[in-house]
Amino acid sequence: MPDIMPPELPVLRVENLTVRFRRRNLDVAAVNGVSFALARGETLTILGESGSGKSVSLKAMMGLLPSYAETEGQILLDGKDILDMPPAELSKLRGGEISMIFQEPMAALDPVYTIGEQIAETIVQHEGIGHRAAMRRALDLLDHVKIPSAARRLKNYPHELSGGMRQRAMIALALACSPTVLLADEPTTALDVSVQIQILLLLRQLQQELGMAVVFVTHDVGAAAEISDRIAVMYAGRFVETATAREIMRSPQHPYTQGLLASIVHGGLRGRVLETIPGTPPNLAQIPPGCAFAPRCRYVVDACTRGDVPVAMSPTGAMVRCIRAADAIPSHATRKVSA
Amino acid sequence: MTADPRDRGGPAQPLLLVNGLRKHFPVRGGLLNRQVATVQAVDDVSFAVRKGETLGIVGESGCGKSTTARLLMRLIEPDAGDVVFDGDPVSNRQGITVNAMRRQMQMVFQDSYSSLNPRMTMAESIAYAPRMHGLPGKAALERAEGLLAQVGINPRQYARRYPHELSGGQRQRVNIARALALEPRMVILDEAVSALDKSIEAQVLNLLAELKDRFNLTYLFISHDLNVVEYVSDRVLVMYLGRVVETGPVEAIYSRPRHPYTRALFASKPTLDPDRRTTEMPLTGDPPNPINPPSGCRFRTRCAFAQAICAELVPTLSPPLDAAGDAATEHLVACHLPEAQSGRIMHHA
Numbered sequence: 001m002p003d004i005m006p007p008e009l010p011v012l013r014v015e016n017l018t019v020r021f022r023r024r025n026l027d028v029a030a031v032n033g034v035s036f037a038l039a040r041g042e043t044l045t046i047l048g049e050s051g052s053g054k055s056v057s058l059k060a061m062m063g064l065l066p067s068y069a070e071t072e073g074q075i076l077l078d079g080k081d082i083l084d085m086p087p088a089e090l091s092k093l094r095g096g097e098i099s100m101i102f103q104e105p106m107a108a109l110d111p112v113y114t115i116g117e118q119i120a121e122t123i124v125q126h127e128g129i130g131h132r133a134a135m136r137r138a139l140d141l142l143d144h145v146k147i148p149s150a151a152r153r154l155k156n157y158p159h160e161l162s163g164g165m166r167q168r169a170m171i172a173l174a175l176a177c178s179p180t181v182l183l184a185d186e187p188t189t190a191l192d193v194s195v196q197i198q199i200l201l202l203l204r205q206l207q208q209e210l211g212m213a214v215v216f217v218t219h220d221v222g223a224a225a226e227i228s229d230r231i232a233v234m235y236a237g238r239f240v241e242t243a244t245a246r247e248i249m250r251s252p253q254h255p256y257t258q259g260l261l262a263s264i265v266h267g268g269l270r271g272r273v274l275e276t277i278p279g280t281p282p283n284l285a286q287i288p289p290g291c292a293f294a295p296r297c298r299y300v301v302d303a304c305t306r307g308d309v310p311v312a313m314s315p316t317g318a319m320v321r322c323i324r325a326a327d328a329i330p331s332h333a334t335r336k337v338s339a
Numbered sequence: 340m341t342a343d344p345r346d347r348g349g350p351a352q353p354l355l356l357v358n359g360l361r362k363h364f365p366v367r368g369g370l371l372n373r374q375v376a377t378v379q380a381v382d383d384v385s386f387a388v389r390k391g392e393t394l395g396i397v398g399e400s401g402c403g404k405s406t407t408a409r410l411l412m413r414l415i416e417p418d419a420g421d422v423v424f425d426g427d428p429v430s431n432r433q434g435i436t437v438n439a440m441r442r443q444m445q446m447v448f449q450d451s452y453s454s455l456n457p458r459m460t461m462a463e464s465i466a467y468a469p470r471m472h473g474l475p476g477k478a479a480l481e482r483a484e485g486l487l488a489q490v491g492i493n494p495r496q497y498a499r500r501y502p503h504e505l506s507g508g509q510r511q512r513v514n515i516a517r518a519l520a521l522e523p524r525m526v527i528l529d530e531a532v533s534a535l536d537k538s539i540e541a542q543v544l545n546l547l548a549e550l551k552d553r554f555n556l557t558y559l560f561i562s563h564d565l566n567v568v569e570y571v572s573d574r575v576l577v578m579y580l581g582r583v584v585e586t587g588p589v590e591a592i593y594s595r596p597r598h599p600y601t602r603a604l605f606a607s608k609p610t611l612d613p614d615r616r617t618t619e620m621p622l623t624g625d626p627p628n629p630i631n632p633p634s635g636c637r638f639r640t641r642c643a644f645a646q647a648i649c650a651e652l653v654p655t656l657s658p659p660l661d662a663a664g665d666a667a668t669e670h671l672v673a674c675h676l677p678e679a680q681s682g683r684i685m686h687h688a
Contacts, residue, residue, distance in 0.1 A: 049536035050507075148624070162625040163400075192399035193565065194622045197607040201620055219536065222609030226616055245613040263541035264611070267569030267593055273548070274541040274570075280506050281536075 010037035011213045012061070012098075012181050017073035019056050019065065019237075028284045030056040032237035033073075040180065043207060043214040045224040045245075047260075048234035051281055054217045057234075058183050061215065062100050063090050077181065096126045099174040103186040105166035108173075109158040115142070115169045116154035122176045141172040145202060164195035168202070175206065182207070184216045188223050200226045221264055225249055233257045236282050236292035243318035253320040256293045291322070299324050343555055345443070345524060346390070348426040353387035354525055354557050355411070355444070360384040360420035362403075362410055366630060376630045380406040382581040384420075388525070393551070393558040395572030395589070397565060399604075401629050402578040404561045408529045411559070412446050413437045425524075442472065445518035449530035451510035455502040455517075461487065462498040465517045472521060486516040489553075490546060508539035512546065519550065525557040533562060544571065565608055569593050574669070577601050580629055580637040583656060587670030597659045597672040597680040600638045636675065644679035 019031040031053045038044050048054040059065050061075050063082055075082040077098055082090065094100075102108045110118055119141060120134035127134075135154070142150035145168040158166055167187060174182060184203070188196040204227055207214050218224055224231050228245040233254065241254040252258045259277035279296040282288060288295060290305040297304070303323055311321050361383055366376040381403040388394045396404045410417045413429075421428060424443065428434035448454045455464055465483035470476060484494035490512040502510055511531065518526050528547070532540045544567070551558060562568050568575060568589075575592045577585040577600070585598040596602045606621035622641055627633065633640050639649040656671040659680055674680050 049538065162628075164625040192563065192626070194399060194604060194607045195625055197609070197617055198620050198623070200609075201617065220609075221537070222611055225611045225613055226609045228613075249611065249613055260538060263538050264566070265541065265544065265564075265570045266566045267589070269570055270589075274545050276541040276545060277538040278542075280508065280539070 009039070011040045011078060012038040012215070013074070013076040014057075014061065015074040015076070017057060017060060017075065018071070019053070019060055020070045021068065022070060023068060026285065029287055030237055030284055031060065032287070034234075034237075034239055035073075036232060036239070036242065038181070038213045038215065040213055041207070041211045043204075043216055043227055043229045045216045045218060045228035045231045046234050046239075047218060047221065047224045047231050049219055049260075049281060051284060052234040053237040053284075054219075054234050055185055058100070058185050058215060058217050061181075062094060062098065062183055064100075092126070095122050095174075095179075096177045097179055098181040098183065099177070099179040100183040100185065101167075101170050101174045101187045103189050105163075105170040106158060108170050109166065111158055114155050114157055115161070115172075119169075119173050119176050122173060126177045137176070138172070141176060142169070144175070144206070145169070145172045147172070163191060164198060167191065167195075167199055171199075171202065171206070175210070178210060179212060182212045182214045184214060186218055187216075189218065189220065196223070197226075203227060221261065233260070236287055237284065238292065238321065239319070240293065240322070241318075241320045243314075243320075244316070247316070247318055253318070253325050254293075254322050255297045255299055255324075259296075343524070346425070350390055352390075352426055353423075354390045354425055355388040355559075356421075356423040357387070357411070358385045358421045358423070360407065360410055360422070361418045362406055362415065363418055378629050379581050379632055380629060381410060381417075384578075384581075384583055386576055386583065386586065388557060388559055389574075391555065391557055392573040393560050393571050395568040395575045396559065396561045396578060397563065397568045397575060397604075398578035399563060399626055401580065401626055403581040403629075404563075404578050405529055406581075407578075408446065408527050408559070408561055411527060412441065412444065442521050443523050444525045444527065445521060445523040446527040446529060447511070447514050447518050447531040449533050451507055451514055451534065452502060454514055455510060457502050460499045460501060461492070461505070461513050462494070464502075464513065465520050468517070468520050482520065483516070486519055487513070489519070489550070490516045492516070506539075508535055508543060511535060511543055515543075515546070515550070519554065522554070523556070525559065527559045527561070529561045530563070531560075532567065533564060540567075547571070565605060577604070580626060580632050582637060583673065584638065585670075585672045586656065587668075591670045597670070598638075598674050599642050599644055599679045599682070602682055603641075636673070642679065644676050646676065648675050 014034060014036050017031055017034040021028040021030060034057055046054045060071055065071060071083055116135055116138045119138035120131060123134040123137055124131060139150055139154055142153055147153050147165060147168050161169060188199050191199060200223060216227055225245055231245050231248040232239045232242040235256050241257050248257060252261055262275040263277060265274060277296055282292050290307055291309045294300045294304040309321050309323055311319055312325050313319055360381055362381040364378040364380055365374040366378060368375045384407060398404050409415045411422060424435060424440050429437060429440045462480055462483040465486055466479035469479040469482055484498050487494040487498060492509060492512050532543050535543060560571050572589045575589050576583055579600050585601045596605055603621040610617055627640060635651050636649040636654050639645040654673040654675050656673045658668045659670060659672055660677045662668050672680060
């Protein structure tokens, strides 16, 4: 089958996803029309600050939102819509074809089962092979994620492992049934710098070996630059800019992306006042009409707040959602980013 | 800048001197709840903070940087060590009391929400300490409102609000205002910007720089973020498993780190350049457990250069071996081996 299909056929396709949380006196529009397609073997990073809707989008793709969340749009995994799926079919998919890793491995791993039992259980559930064979696979997986003395670690409980080791164990669990899509929700955020780079390198290597498509969610520009093929910058529930990692880092087009990159602190700025984005992100219960970034934007004109902002596409496939992107914004094409 | 009337020893005398600070926490367990092990959280840490400077302390989790801050504020009692504040030893017998020191040294914590009393308004929280120290209620509230304005929070709009009604960045500004309420000379910032979003972090860092100038403050800036520490600090202290491994002026440490741990830490920073991504792991594994740390040099278990001497002898902070002739150097490193300090494996003839 793969021979007939065009190579760029997306394995995951999200069409106009919206998520709204409505309770008695609360109406929060968390995700407001997110669309993207992800090819096999590609890593897309959703970059955004807290409250931008990046984690909610990811949870929607995994079917993990609470029952009162109103989700609309389409999430097509290999052509099948996750949002229309009966619960039994969905749970067969989760941990099988699509799986997820989290920021807090302690919350994702079961404290009363050993690492080995948890991984084996997943394999037995999804593939119906015997417990013994599953344990052997679990051992291979721990080796694969470079956990030293894997045979001994198989019998450890989560609390007996260090932070970085737990993160590796959780990655092994997520990879147990060779998923085609891996969703990663800030998996390096809680780690020390020296461990963070180890996990990023591991994810990059596994992704290349297994040809998975990865959706990586983070607030950390550094992690995004290390791991992504493409970066989608999210603000107030929308993608405001999507481009290759290189394009985003070298010549950001959207004023928010520019502000985000300019406010990265580094030693070269010593003694200088840091560039900041004034104000705070909007309250998702009262998103202003038009461009949600307009109240903080230095290039704002009247038209920005009048209605929905059209999307501009570049010939390279980059997208920017800004009225003034084409004419007014000085492109920082030669911006130097030093580490 | 006029001289601070509280300044006693003159500009040459360090504002804070810390000597041989130590804290070991007992780990209890077993049937009789006996002590079974010791966490050596802070072990023989000494440093000085000069008047008007920012000293950055950087290190990974478990390195003892936050315990050091808590020991300085006496939120926990040290097992050993002396703290001297502007020439006055802090103790019960002589010098100044802990309370007197706390009037001059305040702290801002990482978690902006849990460090504020949820039942107090912003103005009440800020006015609390001045009131406790004898300022009449009305004057204390006025000072609180003045401070809110100083940290960029509109007092009319926010003075009567409660912590849950503010954003994280606003709450951290209030915490900074509260730390300034007693007009301290020194502020300890313990991961004070780490929980904030990047765009907000830059705002708060700008605010801290502004306040430092305006109120003539000295900062002890503790963070795991190497970039932020480089940006704010004049001098830097690098900690690993409860000990100082390297210290010196920020330019020296960042341009030519001598300790193999410092070098590995810097090499772990993401490059921010998709064309020059990190391809090799600078370090493997996590930092070891501070319960029963390695003998001798605590970094030796992860050090590519380690030799027999590293297990036997605790290295002391001394000038880099290739700078021995330069007596004036402030750059100090705790490492036995010249090849480890230069980062090059030497081939002996």
